[in-house]
Amino acid sequence: AQRVTQPEKLLSVFKGAPVELKCNYSYSGSPELFWYVQYSRQRLQLLLRHISRESIKGFTADLNKGETSFHLKKPFAQEEDSAMYYCALRGYTGRRALTFGSGTRLQVQP
Amino acid sequence: EAGVTQFPSHSVIEKGQTVTLRCDPISGHDNLYWYRRVMGKEIKFLLHFVKESKQDESGMPNNRFLAERTGGTYSTLKVQPAELEDSGVYFCASSQEIPGANVLTFGAGSRLTVL
Numbered sequence: 001a002q003r004v005t006q007p008e009k010l011l012s013v014f015k016g017a018p019v020e021l022k023c024n025y026s027y028s029g030s031p032e033l034f035w036y037v038q039y040s041r042q043r044l045q046l047l048l049r050h051i052s053r054e055s056i057k058g059f060t061a062d063l064n065k066g067e068t069s070f071h072l073k074k075p076f077a078q079e080e081d082s083a084m085y086y087c088a089l090r091g092y093t094g095r096r097a098l099t100f101g102s103g104t105r106l107q108v109q110p
Numbered sequence: 111e112a113g114v115t116q117f118p119s120h121s122v123i124e125k126g127q128t129v130t131l132r133c134d135p136i137s138g139h140d141n142l143y144w145y146r147r148v149m150g151k152e153i154k155f156l157l158h159f160v161k162e163s164k165q166d167e168s169g170m171p172n173n174r175f176l177a178e179r180t181g182g183t184y185s186t187l188k189v190q191p192a193e194l195e196d197s198g199v200y201f202c203a204s205s206q207e208i209p210g211a212n213v214l215t216f217g218a219g220s221r222l223t224v225l
Contacts, residue, residue: 004152043113043217043218043219044153044201044216044219045216046213046214049213086152086153095158095166095168096141096158096165096166096212097143097155097158097166098143098214099155100145100153100154100155101152102150102151102152103153
């Protein structure tokens with residue numbers, strides 16, 4: 001069975017501090033990993049995906065197959081980063097739907 | 111380009127009543143997904159349509175839930191009869207089937223409150 005675990009419900013940091021949102025997964029095979037974000041009063045939207053290997057809004061995430069993790073990082077948090085962040089997984093074969101974690105709310109304080 | 115549209119945005123019904131949620135995907139998107147987020151929990155997969163066919167309905171909780179996508183365009187999700195535990199936000203998402211670029215676009219969600 002595939003599973004995504006986000007251990008923190010809430011992460012509160014001050015502006016300018018580094019941020020790391022944790023994500024661990026369980027999947028037999030090679031998965032696709034994603035981070036989705038939902039800002040206040042906005043829709044759930046894709047932030048980044050591991051195969052793109054790009055930085056979006058200063059965020060990066062590296063897939064660590066040994067630790068089965070896909071943590072989201074940003075060196076200097078901004079107030080506009082405050083949002084709900086969801087880690088998600090999808091297999092390359094079989095079920096094409098995403099499996100989401102329970103989400104982490106990031107609060108960036110001034 | 112219009113995004114994924116969901117209606118209603120919020121529905122309040124009593125236990126035992128029926129509710130029908132509608133999703134209009136982005137035009138040309140063959141894949142349509144329904145998800146549900148119950149308060150404080152993860153976003154859970156319900157089912158996946160490819161055009162008008164149900165590709166995967168393994169996430170449907172029970173037979174009180176019925177999803178359709180007639181003609182492969184918009185989809186409806188009916189809950190009949192509704193129970194208290196059905197309360198939550200129901201999301202619809204759509205995507206094109208492009209290998210390596212199958213990215214989901216989500217609707218704003220339909221909040222269902224069952225009293």
